[in-house]
Amino acid sequence: MDRDTDRYRNLTRRALVLGGFKLALIGTLGARMYHLQVREAERYQRLAEENRINMRLLPPSRGLILDRFGVPLAENRQNFRVVLVPEEAGEVEGTLDHLARVVPIPEADRRRVLRDAARLPGFMPIMVRDTLDWDHVSRLEVNAPELPGLSIDVGELRHYPFDEATAHVLGYVGAVTEEELNGDPVLTLPGFRIGKTGAEYQHEGDLRGAAGASQVEVNAYGRVIRELSRDDGTPGKDVRMALDIGLQEYVQERLKTERSASAAIMDIHRGDVFALASHPSFDPNLFTTGISSATWRSLLNDPYAPLTNKVIAGQYAPGSTFKMLVCLAALEDGRINENHTVWCPGHMTLGNHRFHCWKRGGHGWLDMIQSISQSCDVFFYDVARRIGVDKIAEMANRLGLGSTVGLDLPGEQPGLIPTRQWKSDNLGQPWQQGETLVAAIGQGYVLATPLQLCVMQARMVNGGKAVVPRLTYPADEGFPEWPDIGVSEHALQVIFDGMQAVTTTGTARNFQIPEEGLEMGGKTGTSQVRRITMAERATGVIRQQDRPWRDRHHGLFVGFAPLHAPRYACAVVVEHGGSSAVAAPIARDILHETQRRNPAVPMVPRPLATADPGPIAG
Amino acid sequence: MYGQLTSDQPSMTLGEKIIQLNWLLVLLICAIAGVGFAMLYSAANGNMDPWASRQMIRFGMGMVALFVAALIDIRIWMRLAYPMYGGAMLLLVAVEVMGEIGMGAQRWINLGIIQLQPSELMKIAMVLALARYFHGPTLEAVGRPTRLIIPLALVLMPVALVLKQPDLGTALMLMMVGGAVFFCVGVRLWKFAVIIAGGLGAIPVIWQFLHEYQRERILTFITPERDPLGAGYHILQSKIALGSGGLFGKGFLNGTQAHLNFLPERQTDFIFTMLAEEFGLVGGLTLLVLYTLVLIYGTVIGLRSRNHFGRILALGLTTNLFLYVFINVAMVMGLLPVVGVPLPLISYGGTAMLTVMFGFGLIISVYVHRDTRISRRGVEDF
Known part of the structure; x- marks a missing residue:
């Protein structure tokens, strides 16, 4: 125990010395703090104030x-x-x-x-x-x-x-x-x-x-x-932009007579898009100031889809506006010429199925130009049956359908042009000939956006050039050299005559622009949304206005003006408008207003298919 | 011997031990940790996340470790002293090997929930081993130089491994804790003089072995103003923050230097600066007083113990704690180089929190078992 007491005393002494040393060091810390925080506080406060440079x-x-x-x-x-x-x-x-x-x-x-x-x-x-x-x-x-x-x-x-x-x-x-x-x-x-x-x-x-x-x-x-x-x-x-805001506003306003519609108008030579409108629309300023969730929900749930740009993203069966294209395919194929005539009894029977013309009782004898102007379905059933769907699809692609046309705006949809290959690849079923007939009148699987129809119309009347629409004003004011789509001038002249007849003696004769020198040509289209049942045929035609909006036909019109020297191409689609009779007057007004404003560079570079001043058969 | 031991000191029941716990010391520890939570809350600009909430969980885990360590019989700790030292050495070697296999400096072992830093564990294990060793020899025996060979080895082996990591701060701390134990057990002063002289002589040699960043830190320490946006930036910003705090500080959450991101590492090594900026001289001194009370407690507990192992253990661990506090605070005030030593119980970090709490547990164990006598021959006959 003595020895332990000995070392315990020593330890206590040394521990106290060590403790004292620690206290002294902590005291040093305290003194240093006093020095920094009291005696030099002012200096450091100034340094803190001036502390730094910020970017x-x-x-x-x-x-x-x-x-x-x-x-x-x-x-x-x-x-x-x-x-x-x-x-x-x-x-x-x-x-x-x-x-x-x-x-x-x-x-x-x-x-x-x-x-x-x-x-x-x-x-x-x-x-x-x-x-x-x-x-x-x-x-x-x-x-x-x-x-x-x-x-x-x-x-x-x-x-x-x-x-x-x-x-x-x-x-x-x-x-x-x-x-x-x-x-x-x-x-x-x-x-x-x-x-x-x-x-x-x-x-x-x-x-x-x-x-x-x-x-x-x-x-x-x-x-x-x-x-x-x-x-x-x-x-x-x-x-x-290539837009003409005055025309854009006019078009947007004009579409308001309908519940849901869209329209495009472009320069057939330069590709400049002067107006591109989709109705209903929305106020984009709501998005910059912060949109309320109630407003946002009502925009999203609106059955007329105001947030969708229908001109480039709406895909519709083009209906009869597709018919000139079938003519071009047939004329280029060579098996049929413009003198080909067909007897329309109001329907065509294929196998055990009957394909109807829109006109009950039929059109009688028609040639190609008359069939365009009267929009006879049976004539095109006959032509399509002779040349097949792939020829039609090939011509459709040349005219800008079936894939995005390359507008400088995001969100363009490709539409759809069916072929035999497409059907076996995507549906796993062989192509039926009946489907060829349906495709020939722009129904069935065929889908196109209003912009594509506008481009199609432009390429038909600009001399067969593969014009591409553009929304950005180009640095170069000249006329671009577009590739040729490879259709003969003769074939183009035939359909030109047909489209001229449409607005003079044909389906749109009541909708001609009433100003001399500004007349338009074009083509009507009505695309069926719902199948017309046998029962409905038996009981007689049900008026479109009596159907629910969703079931009514789409009304379409593609047109160009002026007839004597085309410069503008236009497409109008009225969703569930009932018939082309609602789309044609809109297109007429747009083309009329466009020519009055005449936003295009006033110069025509090369001779085109021109209006025949003589009377048109039919 | 066994009979005498039991008749002399009947073993305490668990209930008695709990009553014997030094609750006042536990309260002081909680108070300091509470200051830490507040500062971590402030460091996150007034948010519990990411630091304060996690630190609280670690403190809770540390509390469990503290109680477990405090309630285990001191003689069991004495038996475990060498095995624990051996285990810590193995871990140090393991990180060394992993570091060579992996890339660059390695100080951590990942244990899943926490990352263990073996060098932190070694600080406690080394004190345990030294206390175990010096429990036996008499004062005369300690006077014999040959009796110092083993304890010197106990200190220098881990120092060498830690230096190799390289972690200069921890290596110096291990040496200083060892030196304090040597001093307390009665090693003659002239021997310290010889070692210090030798150490000073070795400085030029050691300088050659130092890493570039370590040299940089020492040079920066000597003249911090030589590069205000480079290496001296931390010290200068810390001094500005601290000095601008003044007598009463800028108020909780209003430390401009800390919150405008001028102050580096404000949640770990420089947390004392933020405290002194927000609460001024008064706040800083209050914390130092709290630490001083803890240190006095530790020393008194050591001197109150009836067994030499417990005395040395408590004094060694108290010194370890002192060194943490002193080096950290001196560092942020520009009195010592930036060596990366955390402020115990306050700086954000898992290993440090757990090892410090474990150390407190051992000190309280010394207090609970203060009347346990252990023969000089040790615990073999226990």
């Missing part, structure tokens, strides 16, 4: 979108916002109450501001409300002395002055999503918006521009002391 990104101004004459279609408006700095405001709730008397503040915004004010350091500005109108801004300015800590801040907001007339073509801008981040720092800026659909999306690369940077000195409170250097970045480039 701030400056969002580039988005490029404008202009029409072909330079009218702005998408512009940037000043976006006035109220911003609150809690530490300057003092009491946040009271300040918000004050503000609410001048500018209405939704309850959700109020809660968000209070939450941020409690959570963030007092010097951080908090956005209270944006998109203030002038009235609010001026009232705020007047009340400024009573509203400490509140200030008005200006940002940019995309605005579409022609709202629903340009909604589908221009698309709209929206906030950047997680998937869209690609390393471009400008995308991370709060409130930065990029093109989501339409031309805004198509030309995002040009419109966006490059971010600038501002080097600022910030004090320790994050407050900017001064700007050291500034690079404003590169504003986005303006984009000029």
Whole structure:
């Protein structure tokens, strides 16, 4: 035990020495803290105030979108916002109450501001409300002395002055999503918006521009002391569209007589699209200011699909507008010439199935031009049976059907042109000859978008050139050399005569443009949505107006003008319009208005198929 | 011997042991940890995630470790001393080998729920082993240089392995804890003088073996202003943050330097700076006082024990804790180089929290079993 006492005493002594040493060291720490935090506190506080230089990104101004004459279609408006700095405001709730008397503040915004004010350091500005109108801004300015800590801040907001007339073509801008981040720092800026659909999306690369940077000195409170250097970045480039906004507005307005319709009009030589309209439409400005979920739901659930751009994404059976194409296929095939005649008794029997003509009782004897102008189904059943579906499909492809035509706008649908191969590949069944007959009158599997029909019409009357539509105004003002689709001038002249007869003596004779020199040619089309049953045939024709909207026929019309020297091609599709009689007058008015405005470069490069001044048979 | 032992000191029941736990020390530990949670909450700009909530869970796990360690008989810890040291050495060798197989410096072993840092474990295991070794010899025996060969080896083997990792801070801490134990058990002062002189002489040699970043840290320490945006940035920013806190600080969650991201590693090594910025000199000193109370407790517990093993264990572990606190605080105030030592119970980190709590458990075990006498021959006959 003695020995233990010995070493215990020694240990105690040394432990106390060690403990004292530790205390002394901790005392040193305390002294050092005193030195830093009391004696040199002022110096460090100053250093903290001056602490640093910050880089701030400056969002580039988005490029404008202009029409072909330079009218702005998408512009940037000043976006006035109220911003609150809690530490300057003092009491946040009271300040918000004050503000609410001048500018209405939704309850959700109020809660968000209070939450941020409690959570963030007092010097951080908090956005209270944006998109203030002038009235609010001026009232705020007047009340400024009573509203400490509140200030008005200006940002940019995309605005579409022609709202629903340009909604589908221009698309709209929206906030950047997680998937869209690609390393471009400008995308991370709060409130930065990029093109989501339409031309805004198509030309995002040009419109966006490059971010600038501002080097600022910030004090320790994050407050900017001064700007050291500034690079404003590169504003986005303006984009000029081929559209004529006056015509676009006219077309959009004209379609409003129907529940759901779409139309396209283009230059048959240059491909410039002057108007591209889909009705009903929506106001794209709703998307930039933040759309309410109720409005969004009602847009989504609307049976007339206002969010769909039907000109390029609506796929319809082209009906009789397909018939000229069948003629071209037959004439190029050589087995049939324009003098081919057929007796139409009102139907054709194939196997044990009877294929009806739209005209009960039949047309009697007709030749090719008459069959186009009268739109006789039996004539085309006969022709199609002779040449087969693959010849028709091949001609359809040459005219731009069956695949996207290559418009510079996202969302184009390809349509469908069936072939024997297509059916066995996709349905696993052999082609039936009856299906050839149905395809010849643009029914059955055949589908096309209104834009494709417009392109088809353009290629038929521009001398057989594979014109491609374009929405962007080209840098080159000349006439592009389009490839030839390889159809003889003679064949084109035959169908030209047919289309001329349509509006003089044929199915659209009541819808000719009533102004001399501006007359149009074209072709009507009515495409069946629902099969007409035997019972309905037996009991007599049920009037289209008596059917539910969804079951009515689509009404179509493709046309071109002026007859003496075609320049414009147009396609109109009225969804469930009942018959072509609703589409033809719309096309007439559009072509008439187009010629009055005459937006095309007034020059015709080469001789074309021309109107025969003599009388047309039929 | 056995009969004498039992008649002299009847074993305590579990209930008695729980009553004997040093609850005041536990309370102090909770108070310090509470400061840590608040600072981690602030470090995340006023959010429980990602740090404060996880730290609380770890503290709960640490509390369990503390109680288990405190309730286990001191003689069992004495028996386990060498095996634990051996185990810690094996782990150190294991990370060394894995580091060579894998890539670059390796200090961690992944145990699934937590990542174990063997060098942290070694700090405790080494104190246990030294206490076990010095439990036996008399003061005269300790005076004989030959009796110091084994304990020197116990210190230098892990130091060599840790240096190789390379982790200069931990290696120095192991040496200092070892030195404190040597000092307490009565190693003559002149021997320390010889070793220190030798150590100073070895500095130029060691310098050659240091990694570039370690040299950089030492040079930066000597003149932090030589590169304000480079290596000296941390110290300078830390001093600005601390100094600008003043007497009473800028207020909870309002530390501008910390929250504007000027302060590096504010949730781990520089957490004391944030405390001093937000609560000023008053807050910083309060925390230091709390630590000092814990250190005094540890020392008193050590001196109160009736067995030499317990005395050495408590003093060694207390010194270990002191070194954590001192090095960390001195570092953020620019008194020592940035060596990456966490502030115990406060800095965010799993291994440090668990080992520190385990160390406290051992100290409390020394207190609970303070009247247990253990013969100098050890526990073989226990």
